[in-house]
Amino acid sequence: MSTIPTDILSELELQSIELPSWAFGNSGTRFKVFTTPGTPRDPFEKIADAAQVHRYTALAPTVALHIPWDKVDDYDVLRTHAEDHGVALGTINSNTFQDDDYKFGALTHEDPAVRRKAIDHHFECIDIMHKTGSRDLKIWLAEGSNYPGQADLRGRQDRLHESLATIYERLGDDQRLVLEYKFFEPAFYHTDVPDWGTSYAQVAALGDKAMVCLDTGHHAPGTNIEFIVMQLLRLGKLGSFDFNSRFYADDDLIVGAADPFQLFRIIFEVIRGGGFNHPDVAFMLDQCHNVEDKIPGQIRSVLNVQEMTARALLVDTEALRAAQVSGDVLEANRIFMDAFYTDVRPALAEWRESRGLPADPMAAFAASGYLAKIAADRVGGVQAGWGA
Numbered sequence: 001m002s003t004i005p006t007d008i009l010s011e012l013e014l015q016s017i018e019l020p021s022w023a024f025g026n027s028g029t030r031f032k033v034f035t036t037p038g039t040p041r042d043p044f045e046k047i048a049d050a051a052q053v054h055r056y057t058a059l060a061p062t063v064a065l066h067i068p069w070d071k072v073d074d075y076d077v078l079r080t081h082a083e084d085h086g087v088a089l090g091t092i093n094s095n096t097f098q099d100d101d102y103k104f105g106a107l108t109h110e111d112p113a114v115r116r117k118a119i120d121h122h123f124e125c126i127d128i129m130h131k132t133g134s135r136d137l138k139i140w141l142a143e144g145s146n147y148p149g150q151a152d153l154r155g156r157q158d159r160l161h162e163s164l165a166t167i168y169e170r171l172g173d174d175q176r177l178v179l180e181y182k183f184f185e186p187a188f189y190h191t192d193v194p195d196w197g198t199s200y201a202q203v204a205a206l207g208d209k210a211m212v213c214l215d216t217g218h219h220a221p222g223t224n225i226e227f228i229v230m231q232l233l234r235l236g237k238l239g240s241f242d243f244n245s246r247f248y249a250d251d252d253l254i255v256g257a258a259d260p261f262q263l264f265r266i267i268f269e270v271i272r273g274g275g276f277n278h279p280d281v282a283f284m285l286d287q288c289h290n291v292e293d294k295i296p297g298q299i300r301s302v303l304n305v306q307e308m309t310a311r312a313l314l315v316d317t318e319a320l321r322a323a324q325v326s327g328d329v330l331e332a333n334r335i336f337m338d339a340f341y342t343d344v345r346p347a348l349a350e351w352r353e354s355r356g357l358p359a360d361p362m363a364a365f366a367a368s369g370y371l372a373k374i375a376a377d378r379v380g381g382v383q384a385g386w387g388a
């Protein structure tokens with residue numbers, strides 16, 4: 001059994017991973033959405049489910065909201081509800097991708113009236129952030145074009161800057177804007193914020209309170225994501241992660257499921273760049289659970305992040321550095337791989353127990369009967385989905 005040094009355990013104890021409210025709603029593909037009995041019908045029930053993940057892992061103390069999907073009449077009540085369940089409200093995600101007016105863009109639209117509407121939506125999100133106590137406004141834009149010649153690429157970039165600058169001006173002193181990039185979809189020819197460079201260029205033009213959000217599923221196959229992580233940390237502009245995993249496109253699968261080694265490499269660079277347990281670099285999940293149960297899916301996800309973090313913290317960085325400096329390629333690679341191949345699961349289980357947590361959170365949650373209870377209790381109403 002591997003043991004984990006106590007200084008690493010102390011760092012792991014501080015780790016926190018924000019959960020997306022939409023992970024608890026029904027989701028699927030464009031072919032079919034499979035529903036689950038007990039799926040939340042409103043933001044209150046989503047938060048109650050998210051709190052279960054924290055209860056069994058102590059890893060997920062905050063929940064991100066999506067507006068308008070999680071719109072409520074009184075955010076003070078929602079905030080108190082979250083606190084009563086042992087969690088807090090986190091990032092507010094704006095939504096400019098489900099309104100007919102945004103067919104040809106929102107913050108980049110040719111028509112000033114449409115841009116105004118999209119900016120006002122972000123103002124509303126900032127007002128909500130003041131009530132929920134949220135720090136981050138996360139902006140993911142679905143804007144782009146499908147055919148060469150359809151849009152003025154340059155003009156859209158200029159309008160994007162103007163719109164973002166107007167939103168940025170409205171932020172409170174302790175609030176931030178994080179701009180997420182995605183290389184394609186729903187637009188297929190060009191996307192207005194397709195890559196980290198564009199996101200960086202846009203946020204750098206705004207100021208210190210604007211940062212890049214890196215969604216691990218939003219890159220072309222083969223992209224060296226850890227290199228991007230390194231570069232953004234080096235530039236002081238990595239604001240947050242949306243973790244998930246992908247085999248093909250924006251699959252939104254359980255983080256660490258498709259490629260645990262990639263997750264290890266990413267977290268290694270986070271640690272190397274001083275971004276681990278750093279308040280400026282938020283760890284979040286952005287996932288959907290199409291065929292598996294949602295709460296256990298989220299529990300599995302945060303445990304995967306914790307496990308790869310423990311392994312990345314195990315890298316003997318002094319020995320690695322010495323091997324790098326002396327040009328010992330194979331020794332450097334051995335040191336790196338040794339940490340990756342270390343099975344930390346038994347040691348983490350023991351450590352969990354020593355902190356009053358279940359050694360096996362998945363088993364403990366399954367034994368709790370919570371899923372059967374919500375299936376029995378939550379009758380009637382409309383189940384939440386990705387988009388409502």
Ligand code: PSV
Nearest residue numbers: 093140180182215242250286
């Ligand atoms: C769409 O690709 C997306 O998955 C983005 O990653 C956002 O973060 C998320 O939806 C919620 O808007």
Ligand code: MN
Nearest residue numbers: 180215242286
């Ligand atoms: Mn995302």
Ligand code: MN
Nearest residue numbers: 215217218250
């Ligand atoms: Mn996505």
